[in-house]
Amino acid sequence: MSYSYVSHLECPKCQEIYAESEIQQLCKCGAPLLVRYKLDEVKGTFNKEDLTSRENSLWRYHEVLPVKNEENVVTLGEGMTPFVHLKKLGENMNIPNLYIKDEGIIPTGSFKTRGASVGVSKAKEIGVKQLAMPTNGNAGAAWALYSARARIKATIVMPEDAPAITRKEVAVSGGDLYLVNGLISDAGKIVGKLVKENGIYDASTLKEPYRIEGKKTMGYEILEQLNWEIPDVILYPTGGGVGLIGIYKALLEMQELGWISSKKLPRLVAVQAEGCAPIVKAWEEGKTESEFWDNSETSAFGINVPKALGDFLVLEAIYKTNGCAVAVSETELSQAQVEVAKMEGNFICPEGAATFAAARTLREQNWIKETDKVICLNTGQGIKYPESVDLSNIPLLQPNDVITS
Incomplete structure (x- = not known):
């Protein structure tokens, strides 16, 4: 039996x-x-009951x-990350059926692991010996660690103010880590020159076809964990947007496989920060592509992406599912992170809090x-962003002090 039914690669713009x-x-x-698959063949050999x-x-x-x-x-x-009903928070928000899909509970502590596992696996299969990528942190950490396991050399460039833990994950993996005084877009320019001059495999977001295949498994898992019942709304923190694109791709594949019979798809929501919201602006203006967002800034570092290569795919997913795009303030984001922890005991990352x-x-x-x-x-895990929690008001006790309440 075939392990995979991959058919070919296709351009969504020019076919x-x-x-x-x-x-x-x-x-x-x-x-x-x-990536396209021989789904007719898959349908004859693979059932969701398997x-x-x-x-x-x-x-x-x-x-x-692939x-x-x-x-x-x-x-x-x-994979198979926790899927939990948040009853207390849902009651507080007047959304009784509120759930979290927690991608923090996964190796390397973020959803980037999915793309790294599939992307590095396919890179190994097609003979890649060295890869390079720009990153805001978690993707570089995941790809460096999985590359180490695959014996592939990883060159990672990230902004110097990227989360310290993700920088350390790259360093401890043995990957070549470089920091740039700028944004991920600046790191991308440096990687672009390296790739062009040295013929290194470019693992930048959507510049190789396989990261999205790992991310799409979130869509498959959500439906399986819901016993194939289609939810109404899925909210996703959107920087490069690969996760949202992947979930939409998974939904279309499951429809074609006959795993979900309803023609109604979940309304997909791209969530961004007010300090970096190019997708939101494009959606509000009814456009199919976004414009570069100048002077972008947000504490949700993973969604600080001024211009996504796959923006047209993100917007297509939103339009085709009757979804929307929403920008939240830094205050709203921080407050949500605290609420989820206080009401549900889950310390989530700032990007997750935005949703x-x-x-x-x-x-x-x-x-x-x-x-x-x-x-x-x-x-991702909140513990990868320790600076997101303010401890300045915590009392400092002396050894003989007594707590009275």
Whole structure:
């Protein structure tokens, strides 16, 4: 039996076809490439009922993943992250059916692990020996660690103010870490020169086709964890937007496989910070592509992306599902992070907190209905962002002091 039913790579803009067995980056028109599968063949050999006896990792969906030979799979057991009903917070927000998909509980502590596992596995399969990428932190950490496991050299460039923990993850993995005095867009320019001059594999967001395949497994898992019941709303923190694009791709594949029968898809919501909201601006103006966001700034470092290569795919997913794009303030974001921890005991990352702030806003606007089943994606552990919590007001006791209340 085939481990994978990958067919080819396709450009979503000009429909040019490429072979998946060779190293491919962007289409000749400059757009990202998407992986296509022989879903008719998959349908005849793989049923969703088969999943009950499989391992709890994202590789349980290997028929719709691009790696052909199991021996090339680079895994740390990633996937099947917690899916939890947040009753107390949901009551507070007047969204009784509020759920979290917690991507912090995964190797390397963020959802970037999914893209790294599949992306590095396919890179290994097609003979990549060295890769390079710009990152705001978590992606570089994940790709460096998985590259170490695959014996692939990783060159990672990130802003100097990227979270310290992610910088240390790259360093401890043995990857080549470089810091730049600027944004991820500046890191991208440096990586671009390196790739062009040295012929290194470019693992930048959507410049290779396989990261999105790992991210799409979040969509498969959400539906499986809901026993194939389609939720009403999925909110996703959006920087490069690969996770949202991937979830939408998974939904379309599951429709074609006959795993979900309803033509109604979840309304997808791209959540950004007010200090960096190019997708929100484009959506509000009815555009199909975004403009570069000057002087971007937000404490939710992972979504500080001034211009996403796949912005047109993010906006398509929003439009096609009757979704929307929402920007939240830094105050709303910080408050949501505290609320989730105080009410539900979950210390989530600032990017994940943004989705809960957005859900509250959309409920107040009645865009989210009281009866809606709503899923917020937390994309990483809060402990990777220790600076996001203020401890300045914590009392300092002396050894003989007594606590009176």
